Structure formats: C-alpha cells, structure tokens
Amino acid sequence: MTAPTTAPSEDNLKAALLALKADNPTLGVPKIHGLLTSAHPEWTVSEKRTRKVLQSAGLVQTSAASGAAPGQVFPTSRLIDGLDVARWTSKVEVHFFGKAKGKGLVAREAIPEGEVIWKEDPFVLAPEWEIYDMQMSSRACGHCSTLLTASALVVPCAASSSSTPCPVRFCSRLCLQRAGRAHPPLCASRNPASAPLLHFARRNQWMALHALAQATARALAAHEADAQAFAEDWEAVRAMAQLGMEERAKGGWLSAEPDRAMWKRAHKLYVQAFREPATDAEKKRLAKLFKKPLPQDVVETLFEYEAFLQGLGRMSLNLEAHGGLYVLHSHLNHSCNPNVSVRHLDQRTALSRITLIARRPITPGEELLITYVNPDMPLEPRRRNLLEWGFGKCMCERCIVEEREKKERGEVEGENGEAAKENADLEAELKAGLGVM
Secondary structure, X not given: OOOOOEOXXXXXXXXXXXXXXXXXXXXXXXXXXXXHHHHOOOEOOXXXXXXXHHHHOOOOOOOOOOOOOOOOOOOEOOOOOOOOHHHOOOOEEEEEEEOOOEEEEEEOOOEOOOOEXXXXXXXXXXXXXXXXXXXXXXXXXXXXXXXXXXXXXXXXXXXXXXXXXXXXXXXXXXXXHHHHHOOHHHOOOOOHHHHHHHHHHHHOOOHHHHXXXXXXXXXXXXXXXXXXXXXXXXXXXXXXXXXOHHHHHHOOOOOOOOOHHHHHHHHHHHHHHHOOOOOXXXXXXXXXXXXXXXXXXXXXXXXXXXXXXXXXXXXXHHOOOOOEEOOOHHHOXXXXXXXXXXXXXXXXXXXXXXXXXXXXXXXXXXXXXXXXXXXXXXXXXXXXXXXXXXXXXXXXXXXXXXXXXXXXXXXXXXXXXXXXXXXXXXXXXXXXXXXXX
C-alpha cells in the first residue's frame, strides 16, 4: 500500500531546500527538486514551488532575460585553424554564420535518414559520476570507460606502486598508451596534488570543473611531449564556444545565484594541482612531470582567475550530455527540432565514442543541428532550459511556429497566466495531500 503524501508547510519546505542547496550549491532547481522528492517521498511538492521558495531565499536568479537584451553578451567561438574535418567524415563541412551565431556544420551532400554521419572519440572524457567512480575503483577503463573484466589484457597505471598507488586501470595496452595524453597530470602517483581538485569536483558533482581539469591535463602533457601536438590541442580548445561564468551570471543565465566563494575555492585547487602545489613533496613530483617551462601567454590563459572562469564556461557549453568533450561535435548548434541524433552505440567503449546519425533526410547545404534540451518538453520549459546555456530566447523554427500558434489560441502568458499556474500547482499539491488525486 502506497503511503499517503502531504504538502509540507512553507517553513519545513524552506528548511529542507536550504539544507539541500548548502550541500549541493552548484545544482539547479530541477536537480534540487529531484533530491527533495528522494529525501522526502512523503511530501508532494511541484518544481515550480521549489523554484519559488529558492527564489524567496535569494538562491535562484529571478531576472533571467527572456531573449536578447540590449548589450547582451552571447557565447563566442571561432574556426579552428587547419581543422581536417575529413578525419571524421566527408559528408559535412564547417561554416561560420557570423558573430552572433558563430560556427556550425552544414551538409556537403545529401544524407539519408538513419545514415551514420560520423563517429568520434572524445578529446577528453569527464564521464558521468557513476562511470568515474568505476574508473577510480578499477572497474572501468581509465581511458575509454569500458567496463573491466578479468581479462589478461587489463593493465594497471604504469606509475602505480605500493607506496604511491594509482587505482586507474586500462582495458588494453593501447588504451594505456592513449591515456598518456591526459592521465599523467591527474595520476594519484605522478601528481598527488591533483587529488584534492578531483575530489572537490566529484563531491560537488561539478562536471565542468572535472572536464576543465582533464582538458588542462591534456594540454600540459602535450606541451611536455610534442610542440606540434600541443599547438593543435591548444587551438582546438581555444576555438570552442565560450561564455565565462561572470558573463553568464550578469546575463541571468545561471540557474542559481553565482557562488563566487566556491569558484575561488575551485580556482585555488586548480592552480595547486597544475601550477603551485601546496607541499614541497608535491612540488617535486610536479617538477619531475613537467620540465619544460610554459609560455607566459599559456600560463595566463590557463591559470589567471578570469581565464579559469572562461574555461569553466567553455566546458559547460561544449560538453556532450554524458561528459565527453569532442572536437567536431562541439561545432553543432541547437534546434528544438534537431535533424541529428547523438548516440552511444559502441559497447566496447561504454560512454566515450559517439555516433552521429541523421534523424531525417538532410539536404546539401542544410545545417546539422542537435538539441541542447529535452525536445519533448513544451515551448516555455524548453526556452527556460536553453537560457541557462546563455543563448537567449530560442527562435528555432519549431519555437516560432509554436509561439505563433499559442498567440492564435490566445494563450499569451503574463502575470495572470503565471498566477493561474501557481494556483493550479498549489491546488494539485493540496489535492494530493488530501488523497483526492
């Protein structure tokens, strides 16, 4: 028999939400609401009521713009110099649409529905936390994320020892070799100064910070190993779309008030991990790892505080949903009616390799588009979710059509509409609490 649910009092709800927000400061309203319903299954609380309580406590931005405002700053991007798209596919090419929209991908030829357009391995992988935990407990490959078995092909981190163990293992010697592009600066044995940064990212479920650590590790390892490889990696990352955390906060794009104290704590751990370790022993380890001095412009671009916030913003904008950062995939723009689907079909590589498939026929010259939000949601929720990316009010073809149809039906939202929605939500909560739903 299902236990009855009740609508909690305002004080009880506020206390519970403040506690959850304190423990999870980077999470937005939907995820906080999810935690609340898990922690209090006896309560019935709508996401709208959760948002309203958090807003009243000053923990959610209430001034998010509904579209482009005068002087609004949007993400910027540029073309990657010398990018060889043919490494992945001959079916598409990069196109620069202009300053406002930036770059994207267009079809060079007709692409039938269901056709694989390209497959891509990640530039770096900062996987979902369940997979990351498996990597850190020697149950998934530290490079490709494949689940490990008792196979004789599985190999440990080469630097791991009884005195300085590294838990990361690899599904093959090939993955061990490829992991040399990013693993050494994050290895618990080679660079123990990186551990606090990774623990901080994991504890706060901060995927963008984890991805930035992975991308920085790859850049530093490349600089140490090969000048040409570093130049290519550096160019690829710097050209990706970016909108710094401060710009997102000022534009109202964040789903919560900016936690600058947390940003500064993360920056301190980031610098300690890769530049200025806290102890002499850690400094000696890092010095053995990196013998070549970094150019001053690279130091400034990586480690200055404002640059760090730009890096976090870049990761947030370009990460694929499951945590991979992909060079060609990062060119894809958004539509609420996408013509391309991103799939994880290769069982051998768990989450890492993606396959791009045409959702419908694509004509030559047509832009390839994916969705950044759940396309099954109604118009307004889709637009609200997209705001958090910093792209303003979605004006894709589907949104324009649905907005026009709503106006024709007289469903124009305003203060009265919002009040009616809030009353309906409250009524639903009360009915559920009384057992009449």
